[in-house]
Amino acid sequence: MLAILAQTDKTLFLPPGRSTFAGTHDGLYNFVLWMSVFWLVLIAGLLVYFVIKYRRKSPHDVPEGPTHSTAIELGWTLPPLILVMIIFVWGFRGFRDMNQAPNGAYQVIVNASKWNWSFTYGEGANASQLHVPVDTPISLVLTSSDVIHSFFVPEFRVKKDAVPGRYNKAWFQATQVGEYNLFCTEYCGKSHSQMISKVVVHTKEDYAVWLEKQMRWWEGEKPADVGMKVYTQRGCKQCHSLDGVDGDGPSWKDLFGSTRSFADGTTRVADEDYIRESILNPGSQVVAGFDNVMPTFQGQIKDPEVTGVIEYLKSISTHYEGAVLEVMPGAAEAPPAE
Amino acid sequence: MSVIQDPVNSGVYSGQDQPGGTNYINHSKGVMSWLLTLDHKRIGLMYMVSVLSAFALGGTFAIILRTMLFTHSSPENPISDSGQELYNQMFTLHGAVLVFMFIIPAVPAILGNMILPLMLGAKDVAFPRLNLLSWYCYIVGGLFFLFVLLSGGLDTGWTFYTPYSTSTSTSVAAATLGAFVLGFSSILTGLNFIATIHMLRPPGMGWFQLPLFLWALYATSLIQVLATPVLAITLLLLLAEKVLHIGIFDPALGGDPVLFQHFFWFYSHPAVYIMILPAMGIISELISTFSRRHIFGYSFIAFSSIAIALLGFLVWGHHMYTSGQSGMANAVFSLITFSVAIPSAIKIFNWLATMYKGSISLATPMLYALAFIWLFTIGGLTGVFLGSLALNIHAHDTYFVVAHFHYVMVGSMMTAFLGGMYYWWPKMFGKMYNEPVAKVAWFLIFAGFNLTFFIQFIAGSQGMPRRYADYLPEYAFFHKFSTVGSYVLAAGLVLVLLNWIHALLKGKKAPQNPWGSNTLEWHTSSPPPHENFAETPTVSDPYVMGAWDYDESIDGYVHNPQKAQELAQQGHH
Ligand SMILES: [Cu+2]
Ligand SMILES: [Cu+2]
Numbered sequence A: 001m002l003a004i005l006a007q008t009d010k011t012l013f014l015p016p017g018r019s020t021f022a023g024t025h026d027g028l029y030n031f032v033l034w035m036s037v038f039w040l041v042l043i044a045g046l047l048v049y050f051v052i053k054y055r056r057k058s059p060h061d062v063p064e065g066p067t068h069s070t071a072i073e074l075g076w077t078l079p080p081l082i083l084v085m086i087i088f089v090w091g092f093r094g095f096r097d098m099n100q101a102p103n104g105a106y107q108v109i110v111n112a113s114k115w116n117w118s119f120t121y122g123e124g125a126n127a128s129q130l131h132v133p134v135d136t137p138i139s140l141v142l143t144s145s146d147v148i149h150s151f152f153v154p155e156f157r158v159k160k161d162a163v164p165g166r167y168n169k170a171w172f173q174a175t176q177v178g179e180y181n182l183f184c185t186e187y188c189g190k191s192h193s194q195m196i197s198k199v200v201v202h203t204k205e206d207y208a209v210w211l212e213k214q215m216r217w218w219e220g221e222k223p224a225d226v227g228m229k230v231y232t233q234r235g236c237k238q239c240h241s242l243d244g245v246d247g248d249g250p251s252w253k254d255l256f257g258s259t260r261s262f263a264d265g266t267t268r269v270a271d272e273d274y275i276r277e278s279i280l281n282p283g284s285q286v287v288a289g290f291d292n293v294m295p296t297f298q299g300q301i302k303d304p305e306v307t308g309v310i311e312y313l314k315s316i317s318t319h320y321e322g323a324v325l326e327v328m329p330g331a332a333e334a335p336p337a338e
Numbered sequence B: 001m002s003v004i005q006d007p008v009n010s011g012v013y014s015g016q017d018q019p020g021g022t023n024y025i026n027h028s029k030g031v032m033s034w035l036l037t038l039d040h041k042r043i044g045l046m047y048m049v050s051v052l053s054a055f056a057l058g059g060t061f062a063i064i065l066r067t068m069l070f071t072h073s074s075p076e077n078p079i080s081d082s083g084q085e086l087y088n089q090m091f092t093l094h095g096a097v098l099v100f101m102f103i104i105p106a107v108p109a110i111l112g113n114m115i116l117p118l119m120l121g122a123k124d125v126a127f128p129r130l131n132l133l134s135w136y137c138y139i140v141g142g143l144f145f146l147f148v149l150l151s152g153g154l155d156t157g158w159t160f161y162t163p164y165s166t167s168t169s170t171s172v173a174a175a176t177l178g179a180f181v182l183g184f185s186s187i188l189t190g191l192n193f194i195a196t197i198h199m200l201r202p203p204g205m206g207w208f209q210l211p212l213f214l215w216a217l218y219a220t221s222l223i224q225v226l227a228t229p230v231l232a233i234t235l236l237l238l239l240a241e242k243v244l245h246i247g248i249f250d251p252a253l254g255g256d257p258v259l260f261q262h263f264f265w266f267y268s269h270p271a272v273y274i275m276i277l278p279a280m281g282i283i284s285e286l287i288s289t290f291s292r293r294h295i296f297g298y299s300f301i302a303f304s305s306i307a308i309a310l311l312g313f314l315v316w317g318h319h320m321y322t323s324g325q326s327g328m329a330n331a332v333f334s335l336i337t338f339s340v341a342i343p344s345a346i347k348i349f350n351w352l353a354t355m356y357k358g359s360i361s362l363a364t365p366m367l368y369a370l371a372f373i374w375l376f377t378i379g380g381l382t383g384v385f386l387g388s389l390a391l392n393i394h395a396h397d398t399y400f401v402v403a404h405f406h407y408v409m410v411g412s413m414m415t416a417f418l419g420g421m422y423y424w425w426p427k428m429f430g431k432m433y434n435e436p437v438a439k440v441a442w443f444l445i446f447a448g449f450n451l452t453f454f455i456q457f458i459a460g461s462q463g464m465p466r467r468y469a470d471y472l473p474e475y476a477f478f479h480k481f482s483t484v485g486s487y488v489l490a491a492g493l494v495l496v497l498l499n500w501i502h503a504l505l506k507g508k509k510a511p512q513n514p515w516g517s518n519t520l521e522w523h524t525s526s527p528p529p530h531e532n533f534a535e536t537p538t539v540s541d542p543y544v545m546g547a548w549d550y551d552e553s554i555d556g557y558v559h560n561p562q563k564a565q566e567l568a569q570q571g572h573h
Helices: A002-007 A022-053 A070-099 A204-214 A223-233 A272-280 A303-315 B031-035 B040-068 B081-119 B128-150 B172-199 B212-244 B257-291 B298-314 B327-355 B364-387 B389-395 B399-429 B435-461 B473-506 B561-572
Strands: A106-113 A116-121 A130-133 A137-144 A149-153 A158-162 A168-173 A178-184 A197-202 A259-261 A267-269 B548-551 B556-559
Touching: A022 A070, A022 B327, A022 B364, A022 B389, A070 B327, A070 B364, A070 B389, A106 A130, A106 A149, A106 A158, A116 A130, A130 A204, A137 A149, A137 A158, A158 A168, A158 B389, A197 A204, A223 A303, A272 A303, B040 B081, B040 B128, B040 B399, B040 B473, B081 B128, B081 B172, B081 B212, B081 B257, B081 B399, B128 B172, B172 B212, B212 B257, B212 B298, B257 B298, B257 B327, B257 B364, B257 B399, B298 B327, B327 B364, B327 B389, B364 B389, B364 B399, B364 B435, B389 B435, B399 B435, B399 B473, B435 B473
Parallel strands: A106 A137, A130 A197
Antiparallel strands: A106 A116, A137 A168, A149 A158, A149 A178, A178 A197, A259 A267, B548 B556
């Protein structure tokens, strides 16, 4: 029932609006839409009418009619001119509101990389989905660690490019609790179409709970499970397979404990330190046969998550014979989450 | 209109063949007589064969990618790495081949080359050797693209955005070199047309007696000559960065990726008008001829071409509203973008006014002209959505944009091109085509195009991003529908090709002037002789058709010098 009600505000073409921008945007959209319908019907109508009314009766016809009229020419320039100026001003004002976040908006840092979104919150939490409280202005600072990506949430009518070497700003205020698709809309290579995440809008109370949990989400999980979640949620799976077939990056199967050879001719055994280094500073040792395309996860993946990846790698490698951790190291000392 | 030469004493107006029956096609024989020809008509034909081959190739890529989009992945059936890579290659090659090798050259290089000197009553273009060179540039550029196809492909999108294009391992260098050389082909054609229109107008043809197709080609040539060098520079900078690692666009080397977008669109937005202006020129000829009416508002149409060409240089930033460029820049670009809407609207109104009180024939070229007006109106109106800042943010880089530019660059340009081909076909080859089959093909193309692309406006409004190898299930209906439409469109195009081949082999002999138009190319035989005109034709108002009488026996129009004289007299009053 609720789901059906939620559908009723769907306009003819647009998805339901779920941010404060939707009002202006959809109003203008509908205005331009109906204006377009008007012109199209007028032009096509005249076209068809003329074709029928003035159809050729005989190839000998020599029709006569007006060939020019400056008054008419200037006259029919006016309506479109006035209309586009109205639309320009309307669109500009809507854009101005979208461009400038209100003071005191809640800030989230957005880092895009091939093919994964990373959201960092002031409190120190980090996630691959964007979680925000409802009815709160959220300001985004966007950047990219490799190529250009673009942040797009159709229900919010908001879009902004994430450009490497720049900080772009955007903002929005969600009006309804729920989950919405978040797309990458700037072509960024192989898995561009897989760079889809979610915006999760919580009530303010739920948001506080989520944030608290997210700062230590790995607590109480088995380290290898933490690693598995990092693998699926942080985009590692776009480049690393688990079945031994290399993709853009080397497969993770049987990686841990094997001897790696690098583009510069050196070799090294893949131990804990090496894995950590590979995640935080992937350019430092580029595996032979691969391009240096892995983005750094410095600042986005926390130490316990790195530990999780290491333990997970151990669990899927035949080169490793020791035990895999059952509980997160240091978990005992950490304060329990409220 | 103005100065008229003595029309009575010109013997070539009989509508009959040249004595001896030689024309530019059978004038000389052998491969070399073609490969080294300086005849603009033969160069036009060689362009026709090569540009249509590129069209077939790019169209095939389109059908492959639409077929891939018929299905989407699911958790049980995830999309493979190779599937994504193939898709990315297909949409890139589709765009690059069709933009650089079909849409930009089609009308100027094929129909412009063929018809422009004839419309001027001239023997050839001003620089025939440059003209041949431009064809060779086209071929060399095409060879680079072929090399790209065979050597790892290309996956950057036709836009080559940095830093992706400088970091991918596909054949970016070869592709940019190819586009670079193709650019020269375009520049040389533009240069030639400008010089020809300035220098070779016959006595009595002032600027305001030029057929509107030539005004449009003139405006187009200005853009080709002024904008294309910027593309060349941009591509060279890109190569310099990729090969020599000089930091220009790549932030890792201290460059700015958004700078590339400025450079790129500084060329590529005007290029949109390289694609559409000549198409509009064809439409002016078609609407007037097939309504058998003087074009309405000649000077407004002519000046709107020039206005579009000039304003077109000042709107490139409307492709970059979300890139982070300043709000002020966005506002200025949006304002100027809206101003381009006005000259475009003027043209549509003038075409309608030309049909008013006309004698409208629905021959195939006219059907294409009508389709053009429908498609261009939709393309233009959806451009109003995109020009508006607030609406652009949502629609940018979604299927809304894909649909919009296909309506303008493909739908409009392609229908005008096909209309022009059918219109001038009898002149170019001296053969008529099968009219009923041509009409069926027209219908398939018109229906197929709208089926394929109209629904993409909705998909885009719903948020479907462009350049996606895969999509969420909620967009499945749009994609399946669009794919089916694309098959109808493809069927229509194949039928056109068969229709043309049939016309060449089995077509009825064409009269000198099957349509009764008065522009000068109809004042010579079909096909024209090597030197175009046996006698210098007489210039008169190109849109006064009263001097052509219909003759049942040849199903065409015959020039009546007596009437021409009278009309010329009237024109003086
Ligand atoms: Cu992307
Ligand atoms: Cu543009």
